[in-house]
Each structure stands twice: as structure tokens, then as C-alpha cells.
Amino acid sequence: MIRSNKQLAVARQKLEKVEEALQGSTAEVDRQVWVSLAKELRCEIDEYRAIKSGQTTVFQVSSLDDVGEALIKARMACGLTQKQLADRLGVSEQMVQKDEAGGYESASVARLADVADALDYQLTGNLQPAGLKTQVTVVNAPTMTYGTPPAAENRVLRAAVDLHEMQGTR
Template sequence: MIKNSKQLSLTKKRIEEFSDTIRKLQSEEPTLSPLLAKAQIDALACQRNELIGQVEDYELLLSGDLAVFDVNSISDLPRSLIMSRISMGLTQKDLADRLGMKEQQIQRYENTEYSSASFKTLVSIVEALDLKITPACAG
């Protein structure tokens, strides 16, 4: 999951590198058996496509078109907090400022999906993002 503009830029660069390598392999005479050459290209394309999906997800969040994030279990909360921050157009620094923290602390929290954050910190982040938590309907 891409969490900031620096990661977005690096991911786009990696996509170009994968694309360039794929084009090069497709245009060269294979030094491997045709089956192995195809497997190599397919593996690179798979990795590239995964990165493209991450870029698309991040850009969709940035557009603000997503406003509701379902949290079906407490383990879903960290990812939803990150997605909420991005969809609100807030940088990690913006969130850190709201919380009176350093940007690097938010980066650490998000890089580990809040595994080291206390419950109190998680509640503070929910409040800083002004998120509304509603109970799921029992069906």
C-alpha cells in the first residue's frame, strides 16, 4: 500500500523500470528456452501490474471519491486510518501536526500499520481525522 507522495513517485519509477525491462526482453533474441523467457516476462509483468494497482488505489484515495471504510475487525483499523488520511488529502505531516507529533512518528506508525501505537494513540488519531464510527448492523 502506498502511503505518501514519495512512495507514489518511487512506485511509478519502478513501474517504468519493469516496463523497460519487459520491452527489452520482448525485443531481444531469448538466451533462455522460450518457455523460461515467457515465464520471466510474465513474472515481471505480474509485479508491474501489482504496482500499477497500488498506484491506482492511492490515486483513487487522493481523489476523495472514497469516504466510507468498513472496519469489520480491529485488525482492519490501521489500514482504514491510513486510507482515511489519504482520502482526506492529509499528508503524514498534516496528521502529525494535528496530533502534536513529528512527521517521522506517523511514518513509523504507518509503516508498521500502527503495531506499536497504543490504544490511546489510535483513539487520538481517529479523533484527529474526525472519523465517525458506527456499529455494523446485525443481520
């Protein structure tokens, strides 16, 4: 995932080199590899542009493992820097950098909910047995005129996940 304009520039350079290699390649197997790599780079570049431009504001999450990446994308879609998010959370910029560098892997569920709240996003979906496959979605909710505020919904999700984790440790 591209997370900055600097990474975007690097991805563009890689794409140019891949396209050059593709044009110079004659073996079908080599061509397939280069085409696949070029397609992947284009998708990442397009995704970053869509997020930064505000065209993409809803991020699909199919498991808790996906929440970290969705929160990073949500921050970018909000146009916030890591420093601005840190200010909203009342933590250091280095803490946000560390969380994002690790994809929020070591962050608690409470921390994930706090980040979602700070971004004015809500996490919606179901907590259900692992055998049932449905998607959870992080949705942008900057203007809410009725219903439960995002912070309250995230607290409910946090409690549900904590209960699930406690049951798993028995």
C-alpha cells in the same frame, strides 16, 4: 502501499522498468511474473491516486491488523500531512511518523480511536468471535447531523476491544 508523491514517482519508475522487461521477455514463466508485478504496481498507483483525489474515502478493514493502514489512507484522503495530524492530536510530528511507519502496530486501541476522531472518521462494525467472518469498515463521517458523534462511537469500540483483550488474557 504508496504513501507519498515521492513513493509514487518511484513506483512509476519501477513500472516502466517492469514493462520494459516484459517486452524483452520471451519465456512464458518470465512473462507471467512481469505481468503480475506490473499489475500489482498499477493497482498501488491507482489506489494512491484515488485516495489523494478524494475518490476513495471508505476503507475496508477485516481485522484490527488492518486499522493502521486504513487510518493512513484516511489521513491521505483528508489531505492532511503528518504534521497537521500531529497538531490535531497534540503530539509531535515524529510520533505520527513513527506510528505510520510501523502501521500503528504498537499503538493502543485508544490511540487508534484518537486518530480516527482527529480525522473525523468513525470505525463501524462488529466485535465477534474470530470464527465468524465479516468486515469492519472505516467510513468517512465529516458531516453528522444526528446519531452518536464519531468520538463517542470510537470510545464504545475502544471499550469493547479492551474488554475482548481482557477476556483473552484470562
